[in-house]
Amino acid sequence: MAQNRHSLKDVAKRADVSVATVSRYLNGFLELPDGTRGRIDRAVADLDYRPNPHARRLSLGRSDTFALIIPDIANPFFSRLAAAMEACAAERGKMVTLHATMNRSDREIAALENASQNLVDGLVFITNHMPPPEVAERINRFSRAIVLDEDVKDARAPRVLCDNEQGGFLAGQVLYEAGHRNVAYIGGREDLFSTSARLEGLRRGMQGIAPLRSYVDDHAAASGRELAQRFLKDCDGETALFVGSDELTVGVLEVFRAQGVRVPEDISLVSFDNVRSLHLFAPAITAVEQPVDIMGRRAIEMLLDGDWDDPKFLETTELLPVRLIERQSVSAPNPITRKA
Amino acid sequence: MAQNRHSLKDVAKRADVSVATVSRYLNGFLELPDGTRGRIDRAVADLDYRPNPHARRLSLGRSDTFALIIPDIANPFFSRLAAAMEACAAERGKMVTLHATMNRSDREIAALENASQNLVDGLVFITNHMPPPEVAERINRFSRAIVLDEDVKDARAPRVLCDNEQGGFLAGQVLYEAGHRNVAYIGGREDLFSTSARLEGLRRGMQGIAPLRSYVDDHAAASGRELAQRFLKDCDGETALFVGSDELTVGVLEVFRAQGVRVPEDISLVSFDNVRSLHLFAPAITAVEQPVDIMGRRAIEMLLDGDWDDPKFLETTELLPVRLIERQSVSAPNPITRKA
DNA sequence: TGCGTTTACTAAACCGCTTTATAAGACGGA
DNA sequence: TCCGTCTTATAAAGCGGTTTAGTAAACGCA
Numbered sequence: 001m002a003q004n005r006h007s008l009k010d011v012a013k014r015a016d017v018s019v020a021t022v023s024r025y026l027n028g029f030l031e032l033p034d035g036t037r038g039r040i041d042r043a044v045a046d047l048d049y050r051p052n053p054h055a056r057r058l059s060l061g062r063s064d065t066f067a068l069i070i071p072d073i074a075n076p077f078f079s080r081l082a083a084a085m086e087a088c089a090a091e092r093g094k095m096v097t098l099h100a101t102m103n104r105s106d107r108e109i110a111a112l113e114n115a116s117q118n119l120v121d122g123l124v125f126i127t128n129h130m131p132p133p134e135v136a137e138r139i140n141r142f143s144r145a146i147v148l149d150e151d152v153k154d155a156r157a158p159r160v161l162c163d164n165e166q167g168g169f170l171a172g173q174v175l176y177e178a179g180h181r182n183v184a185y186i187g188g189r190e191d192l193f194s195t196s197a198r199l200e201g202l203r204r205g206m207q208g209i210a211p212l213r214s215y216v217d218d219h220a221a222a223s224g225r226e227l228a229q230r231f232l233k234d235c236d237g238e239t240a241l242f243v244g245s246d247e248l249t250v251g252v253l254e255v256f257r258a259q260g261v262r263v264p265e266d267i268s269l270v271s272f273d274n275v276r277s278l279h280l281f282a283p284a285i286t287a288v289e290q291p292v293d294i295m296g297r298r299a300i301e302m303l304l305d306g307d308w309d310d311p312k313f314l315e316t317t318e319l320l321p322v323r324l325i326e327r328q329s330v331s332a333p334n335p336i337t338r339k340a
Numbered sequence: 341m342a343q344n345r346h347s348l349k350d351v352a353k354r355a356d357v358s359v360a361t362v363s364r365y366l367n368g369f370l371e372l373p374d375g376t377r378g379r380i381d382r383a384v385a386d387l388d389y390r391p392n393p394h395a396r397r398l399s400l401g402r403s404d405t406f407a408l409i410i411p412d413i414a415n416p417f418f419s420r421l422a423a424a425m426e427a428c429a430a431e432r433g434k435m436v437t438l439h440a441t442m443n444r445s446d447r448e449i450a451a452l453e454n455a456s457q458n459l460v461d462g463l464v465f466i467t468n469h470m471p472p473p474e475v476a477e478r479i480n481r482f483s484r485a486i487v488l489d490e491d492v493k494d495a496r497a498p499r500v501l502c503d504n505e506q507g508g509f510l511a512g513q514v515l516y517e518a519g520h521r522n523v524a525y526i527g528g529r530e531d532l533f534s535t536s537a538r539l540e541g542l543r544r545g546m547q548g549i550a551p552l553r554s555y556v557d558d559h560a561a562a563s564g565r566e567l568a569q570r571f572l573k574d575c576d577g578e579t580a581l582f583v584g585s586d587e588l589t590v591g592v593l594e595v596f597r598a599q600g601v602r603v604p605e606d607i608s609l610v611s612f613d614n615v616r617s618l619h620l621f622a623p624a625i626t627a628v629e630q631p632v633d634i635m636g637r638r639a640i641e642m643l644l645d646g647d648w649d650d651p652k653f654l655e656t657t658e659l660l661p662v663r664l665i666e667r668q669s670v671s672a673p674n675p676i677t678r679k680a
Numbered sequence: 681t682g683c684g685t686t687t688a689c690t691a692a693a694c695c696g697c698t699t700t701a702t703a704a705g706a707c708g709g710a
Numbered sequence: 711t712c713c714g715t716c717t718t719a720t721a722a723a724g725c726g727g728t729t730t731a732g733t734a735a736a737c738g739c740a
Contacts, residue, residue: 018720055696058394079419095437134382358690395726
């Protein structure tokens with residue numbers, strides 16, 4: 001990497017003072033008369049001195065780094081979150097490291113272990129499955145951790161979530177108003193907080209009608225395909241589908257297209273996230289939009305500015321508002337092609 | 341973070357040996373008789389000892405970290421690259437830090453500066469514009485750097501690129517064969533290596549016919565919209581469009597849709613990247629596919645396994661093959677709606 | 681028995697920074 | 711003149727590892 005790095009000692013020697021003086025001055029803990037200050041400033045400039053961050057971190061016991069533990073970086077929802085977090089962290093002089101888990105508990109534990117060894121200044125944890133208790137335990141060992149997007153049982157850490165209940169409600173409402181009375185939900189497992197919130201909202205939006213459901217552990221197009229197949233087999237008069245993420249929607253649409261199931265003629269569909277270019281799909285897909293960028297920024301802001309001494313703060317849950325983007329994938333149920 | 345961390349000293353004391361012995365043993369530089377070894381192993385286990393990475397890095401002068409400098413993490417092309425790089429690095433025990441530049445030279449320089457201060461073990465640099473000489477200079481100060489996706493003038497570092505010339509050729513060929521004789525290119529500026537390679541390939545695929553061109557500095561939907569507007573104004577009989585990235589394609593399609601320009605009836609279109617779900621678009625978009633995951637992995641593998649002592653290695657350019665994914669956005673030019 | 685060679689291990693310097701405790705000298709007032 | 715109080719620093723002990731140079735004891739062998 002860089003070649004002729006100079007150390008504090010070099011600066012001190014050149015400015016004819018002690019290293020302690022230089023260190024304290026550079027860190028703003030020492031006022032100096034003009035003469036001394038000038039000599040130090042000049043020495044720093046002449047030598048192009050930059051403190052060695054490793055030494056600094058060893059001494060200070062911190063890392064100036066946040067660890068982002070994320071199911072899948074290639075998934076647009078998470079990559080948008082990551083982008084927002086990186087931007088916010090960079091503005092505040094912090095770095096971020098990336099750790100993909102693919103929602104596997106062993107990877108989550110390994111990533112947490114890694115982050116803890118590295119003495120990160122903060123942790124943002126995202127998962128899409130119900131991790132074993134060990135994961136929450138490990139999260140709780142961090143003095144600064146944020147749980148993002150999906151609640152984690154027994155984690156003592158502030159949460160930044162979207163308003164899943166409201167999202168479900170908006171989807172239910174638009175479907176109910178279009179005339180649907182029999183809808184199915186495809187998404188995360190029922191033991192997830194987000195899932196039960198969405199289902200609750202959906203039911204409320206549907207005036208109390210509960211949906212047929214299919215679940216998976218992850219949000220990936222492949223899972224969407226699998227669930228779509230299962231749905232087409234199990235389907236009993238459903239005229240609409242509420243899908244838990246754009247990734248799943250992609251898989252679902254692939255299967256529908258392959259099997260000649262038309263949206264919205266045969267079945268209406270509402271997606272969740274709105275991070276893919278759903279407006280260009282055939283048909284354009286109606287979706288509940290998550291405030292992705294705001295969620296990412298909030299997570300980092302809380303890490304930096306939260307009142308971490310207040311035990312109450314750890315109980316915080318910040319619920320960010322979602323909104324419905326209406327497009328062309330919802331229509332009135334079609335009695336002719338409606339399945340038995 | 342973690343609380344009761346134990347140091348090497350603690351382990352040494354407990355095993356009744358010196359710290360040097362423990363350190364050398366744990367790093368595999370010392371064979372020990374069973375007795376001593378057992379005592380150390382037990383002490384390590386009892387104390388749940390884990391070396392302090394900051395101390396280790398200070399001592400060894402490295403960071404076990406790769407820096408990824410990337411235009412925009414939210415862009416699916418880059419997030420897929422990042423995902424592949426992170427996965428590959430994690431397999432080999434390395435961490436990655438993320439730095440978004442939005443193709444701004446000042447941000448690129450700041451990120452390079454940061455990476456160099458942090459004594460990263462390696463750098464992967466991606467840009468989409470023609471950066472000032474200072475950027476190449478700074479890249480050259482790293483002992484291990486890879487230039488990915490887009491060539492950087494005067495950078496002395498191995499390159500991992502896709503075969504842009506072949507990509508252009510495939511696009512040109514499919515358009516020519518469909519009957520197009522007048523196409524336009526929308527994408528990166530002409531001073532970029534990728535652009536000239538693609539244009540060269542395109543011309544070859546089009547049997548020597550050169551295209552109308554419009555350029556931008558970044559790959560973003562907003563730029564796509566702008567270029568599409570400009571194209572519709574400047575357009576002089578073009579019947580097809582070759583677009584330099586899926587991001588730009590999204591913007592182009594938005595404008596086309598808003599203005600009632602139909603694809604492929606009014607104009608045929610070939611995209612580049614195939615990282616968005618183009619197969620679900622209306623119409624499904626024909627595209628040149630980049631081997632994104634392979635490109636990401638190769639960059640990291642080269643960082644780890646390259647022969648960095650060989651000056652020849654720095655001259656390496658690895659050109660990865662692209663392929664054409666034919667879908668519905670290319671048809672024969674329509675003489676009726678063809679513009680004047 | 682004496683001597684060279686292993687074997688088994690250690691003392692101490694070093695990486696480069698932070699920070700506490702302390703000191704030397706100037707200055708002001710009694 | 712003496713004493714207290716600023717001002718302006720500094721010495722030295724960390725932080726927790728790695729590594730070089732070296733040593734004491736056991737061993738092999740003539």
